[in-house]
Amino acid sequence: xxxxVDRDKCEGLGMCEAMAHEFFEVxxxxxxxxxxxxxxxxxxxxxxxxxxxxxxxxxxxxx
Amino acid sequence: xxxxGGLVVVGASLAGLRAVEAARRTGYAGPITLIGAEEHxxxxxxxxxxxxxxxxxxxxxxxxxxxxxxxxLGVDLVLGAPADGLYPAQQLVSVGDRQFEYDxxxxxxxxxxxxxxxxxxxxxxxxxxxxxxxTAIRDALDAGARTVVIGAGFIGSEVASAARKRGLxxxxxxxxxxxxxxxxxxEVGSVCADLHVANGTDLRLGVGVSAVESSGGRxxxxxxDDGSVLPADLVVVGIGVQPATGWLEGSGVPLxxxxxxxxxDATLWTGLPGVYAAGDVAHVANPLxxxxxxxxxxxxxxxxxxxxxxKHALDPASATPLAPVPYFWSDWYGRRIQFVGTPRADEVQxxxxxxxxxxxxxxxxxxxxxxLTIDRPREIMKFRRRIAERGAFADAVEFATAS
Ligand SMILES: Cc1cc2nc3c(=O)[nH]c(=O)nc-3n(C[C@H](O)[C@H](O)[C@H](O)COP(=O)(O)OP(=O)(O)OC[C@H]3O[C@@H](n4cnc5c(N)ncnc54)[C@H](O)[C@@H]3O)c2cc1C
Ligand code: SF4
Numbered sequence: 001x002x003x004x005v006d007r008d009k010c011e012g013l014g015m016c017e018a019m020a021h022e023f024f025e026v027x028x029x030x031x032x033x034x035x036x037x038x039x040x041x042x043x044x045x046x047x048x049x050x051x052x053x054x055x056x057x058x059x060x061x062x063x
Numbered sequence: 064x065x066x067x068g069g070l071v072v073v074g075a076s077l078a079g080l081r082a083v084e085a086a087r088r089t090g091y092a093g094p095i096t097l098i099g100a101e102e103h104x105x106x107x108x109x110x111x112x113x114x115x116x117x118x119x120x121x122x123x124x125x126x127x128x129x130x131x132x133x134x135x136l137g138v139d140l141v142l143g144a145p146a147d148g149l150y151p152a153q154q155l156v157s158v159g160d161r162q163f164e165y166d167x168x169x170x171x172x173x174x175x176x177x178x179x180x181x182x183x184x185x186x187x188x189x190x191x192x193x194x195x196x197x198t199a200i201r202d203a204l205d206a207g208a209r210t211v212v213i214g215a216g217f218i219g220s221e222v223a224s225a226a227r228k229r230g231l232x233x234x235x236x237x238x239x240x241x242x243x244x245x246x247x248x249x250e251v252g253s254v255c256a257d258l259h260v261a262n263g264t265d266l267r268l269g270v271g272v273s274a275v276e277s278s279g280g281r282x283x284x285x286x287x288d289d290g291s292v293l294p295a296d297l298v299v300v301g302i303g304v305q306p307a308t309g310w311l312e313g314s315g316v317p318l319x320x321x322x323x324x325x326x327x328d329a330t331l332w333t334g335l336p337g338v339y340a341a342g343d344v345a346h347v348a349n350p351l352x353x354x355x356x357x358x359x360x361x362x363x364x365x366x367x368x369x370x371x372x373x374k375h376a377l378d379p380a381s382a383t384p385l386a387p388v389p390y391f392w393s394d395w396y397g398r399r400i401q402f403v404g405t406p407r408a409d410e411v412q413x414x415x416x417x418x419x420x421x422x423x424x425x426x427x428x429x430x431x432x433x434x435l436t437i438d439r440p441r442e443i444m445k446f447r448r449r450i451a452e453r454g455a456f457a458d459a460v461e462f463a464t465a466s
Contacts, residue, residue, distance in 0.1 A: 053363070
């Protein structure tokens, strides 16, 4: 599983971090940083919740 | 009779859309009807007072296309038609002379702007809730309108900020001596209010509006109760919202005595079989904060509750209480304000100011229950976590000072 961030869309609102802080962190510059771009399949549920929580639809999952 | 039971969602905006999506995601294959008063497909509201007004976003695109909603999600769309009744005994929702039977129903009708008496129907006076409102306001700003915002809340403040970004003159009039007391508390409200002043917006606190003045049906200015008149081509009324529950009066759905919002338990249940509520319309007890009844007007709240409400409505046995940490953001003058938790606190401590950035923490007993930051995007969710874990206030202060 691979997490894809659309940097043009991300507004650093941090909902992804709230849902799964092991994988997402908003940086000083106000953009999300991925802590692990290719997380193990076992984390799919948490990561999918984070992807869904993004208010500006900046996140997606690619397999 | 129209429809064959199944899930009926009333209100086709964020909470309603999330309700529909979650129902399908959990594998529900029965009929879904989505009823919405607006003609538009569900769309996102926060940009309406931000990028859209600043001219950075040309249009408002719906969350999903009509085809996706109808074909992929299998939703029967009933748009441009407000529901006007809910009949629990027959498990029916009515829309004019049409009736929709439900097994599970989600009330997600949100809230509508409070009106200023005597200002309705005057050209140039607007509220800001819908894309139609935003388009009218943007057209006026494009024409260089002298702008008066009535109410120094978040949405009004964003309008002021958009007008200043275009170099227009703006007045914000607020009847309270301090703005934003209910949403973030007095101490921090005044820090936010200072942002107006620093950015050239004229902020009048503690002054009421006595009349909107007009000539030939078009606004010319706002008369204040100190006798002065602010000339205006555009007046934006941002004095709060009212849950959109007129259609539920007398239905048996419990409505809050103060504002007529729908009262639910922590699983979003209204107490009527199969009927749940979500989003700006709903008062929900939050176990994380001593079961405080909260009616929030926040994007993430509507999204989370919408998804949970349909799951719970379709399978009440699986319903579990939600205990979320409320979160909202607002953008003023290029500054990002973020708030997590509740402002109802024993103490609010300003813990860190560095340059323009700012952090305040909210304490109840020895717990941290809230945090507000300005331009500290890296920290806010760390406070949210501490709040969710009922973390100690002292530790949060230490973290804030160290980072
Ligand atoms: C301009 C603006 C800016 C905002 N900015 C932010 C922000 O920066 N951050 C943040 O956290 N939140 C923000 N919000 C708040 C956020 O958008 C709301 O919390 C969210 O829209 C609530 O969703 P909802 O689905 O509960 O209600 P709503 O979005 O109010 O939708 C309710 C829908 O139900 C419809 N309806 C009403 N009555 C009926 C009826 N009888 N029958 C059928 N349909 C009906 C309405 O027409 C409406 O389309 C903003 C809101 C606005 C208006
Ligand atoms: S939730 Fe979306 S906007 Fe917010 S930081 Fe994550 S990716 Fe960016």
